[in-house]
Amino acid sequence: MIQIATLGDAQVVVKEGLRKKPPEKLYILHTENERTEAKFNDDLKKAKLDEEKNRIRTQQYQTNAEKLRTEILDEFSVKVELRKVGKYDTYDVIREIQEII
Numbered sequence: 001m002i003q004i005a006t007l008g009d010a011q012v013v014v015k016e017g018l019r020k021k022p023p024e025k026l027y028i029l030h031t032e033n034e035r036t037e038a039k040f041n042d043d044l045k046k047a048k049l050d051e052e053k054n055r056i057r058t059q060q061y062q063t064n065a066e067k068l069r070t071e072i073l074d075e076f077s078v079k080v081e082l083r084k085v086g087k088y089d090t091y092d093v094i095r096e097i098q099e100i101i
Contacts, residue, residue, distance in 0.1 A: 002025045025081065027082075029097075031086070
């Protein structure tokens with residue numbers, strides 16, 4: 001069995017789904033990071049509230065997907081393949097899902 005998940009601001013839901021019945025392989029669809037690494041570090045330094053810092057961190061989608069892949073492999077021993085899709089590009093998401101299937 002495979003599973004396909006989209007990665008957004010709440011990455012924790014992907015791991016919660018795996019706790020019920022882990023698949024043999026997980027495909028994570030994600031978009032690119034919202035900021036370059038330099039802009040990310042700069043925005044993080046400027047942010048005053050923890051809430052704002054957390055929002056900035058969650059919007060680094062590709063970085064978070066890579067980190068989540070490692071966590072899932074360690075915690076669940078599930079193979080994970082990352083697929084980058086275009087932001088707001090529904091057809092790109094559909095094409096990736098069709099290719100996976």
